[in-house]
Amino acid sequence: MTVGFIGLGVMGQPMALNLARAGTQLIVWNRTPDRAEPLRAAGATVATDVEEVFRGADTVVVMLANDRVVDAVLRRGTGDFARMVRGRTLVHMGTTAPDYSAGLAADVARAGGTYREAPVSGSRGPAETGDLVVMIAGDAVDPGVERMLRPMCREIVRCGPVPGALLMKLAVNTFLIGTVTALCEAFHFAGEHGLDPGTLSAVLDAGPMASTVSRAKGGKLRERDFSVQASIRDVLYNNQLIVDAAHAGGVAAPLSEVCRELYAEALRDGHGTADMAAVVRALETRTSRSTR
Missing domain, CATH: 3.40.50.720 (NAD(P)-binding Rossmann-like Domain)
Incomplete structure (x- = not known):
C-alpha cells in the first residue's frame, strides 16, 4: 500500500x-x-x-x-x-x-x-x-x-x-496543559523564594507526581532551555479548542480558562515559538508587575 x-x-x-x-x-x-x-x-x-x-x-x-x-x-x-x-x-x-x-x-x-x-x-x-x-x-x-x-x-x-478521538485528545490536553502550567508555577514559586531549582527537581522526581512530562519540562525550567517541543503558540491553539468545546457543551473549565490567559500573555510577550515551558515567563511578568 x-x-x-x-x-x-x-x-x-x-x-x-x-x-x-x-x-x-x-x-x-x-x-x-x-x-x-x-x-x-x-x-x-x-x-x-x-x-x-x-x-x-x-x-x-x-x-x-x-x-x-x-x-x-x-x-x-x-x-x-x-x-x-x-x-x-x-x-x-x-x-x-x-x-x-x-x-x-x-x-x-x-x-x-x-x-x-x-x-x-x-x-x-x-x-x-x-x-x-x-x-x-x-x-x-x-x-x-x-x-x-x-x-x-x-x-x-x-x-x-467521529469526533470521539478529537474529544479525547482535548480531554488529554486539558490534563497536559494544566500539569505543565502548574509545574511552571511551582518552579516560579520556588525561585521567588530563593530555593534551588535542582533541589526542587530532585524532590519532584523522587515523589509520586513524577512523570515523563514533569522530568522533561522540569529540566527545561531548571536549565532555562525553551527550545521547542510543543510551542506556546500551538499550546494556546489547543487550549482555545478546549475552552470552546467546553463552552459549547455547557461544561465548566475554569483551570483551562486561566491557562489560556497565561499562554496568550506569553504569546503577546514574544514567546510564541518557544516551548510551552516558557509560560513561566508570563508568571514572572505578572510577579514583576505586582511588586513595582
Whole structure:
C-alpha cells in the first residue's frame, strides 16, 4: 500500500520519517518544499502538488496546523476536493475542533471517500522516536489503517465514532496543559523564594507526581532551555479548542480558562515559538508587575 502524507511540520516530518524507515511506500507533500528533503533522502517520493499525492496513494494522512490550512490545502468545497478524496481513505491526524472534524467526515463521505480521525498525544520527541499515542475514531475498525499507523506510535486507542478521538485528545490536553502550567508555577514559586531549582527537581522526581512530562519540562525550567517541543503558540491553539468545546457543551473549565490567559500573555510577550515551558515567563511578568 502506498501512503500519502501531507504536512511535514514539527510533528509531521518525524512521523513521516518513521513511516519511510519502516519500509512504507510513501509519497509526501509540504507547503514549504525544503521540509520534504529528509523524506526524499529516506526513500519517499516527493510530490509536486497535493493532487499528485492523492493520485499516487489510496490512504492519505493529513497532519496540518489547523482547520483553515486543511480546507485550503484540500480545496474543500470545490470539485477538486471531491475528485481527490473519492475512493480514498483520509486520515486526519492534526488537532482541530471536534465539530470541524465531524463536518469534514461528512464531506468526505459525500464525495465517496472514507474518513478516519487519528490525533496524537505527544510532542516532537515522541514523534521522533515513534512513541506517540494515537487516538482513532471512525465508523468501523480499520485494521489496514491501524497497521499503517504502527511505525509512528507505541499505542493505538480506539475512541468510537467521529469526533470521539478529537474529544479525547482535548480531554488529554486539558490534563497536559494544566500539569505543565502548574509545574511552571511551582518552579516560579520556588525561585521567588530563593530555593534551588535542582533541589526542587530532585524532590519532584523522587515523589509520586513524577512523570515523563514533569522530568522533561522540569529540566527545561531548571536549565532555562525553551527550545521547542510543543510551542506556546500551538499550546494556546489547543487550549482555545478546549475552552470552546467546553463552552459549547455547557461544561465548566475554569483551570483551562486561566491557562489560556497565561499562554496568550506569553504569546503577546514574544514567546510564541518557544516551548510551552516558557509560560513561566508570563508568571514572572505578572510577579514583576505586582511588586513595582
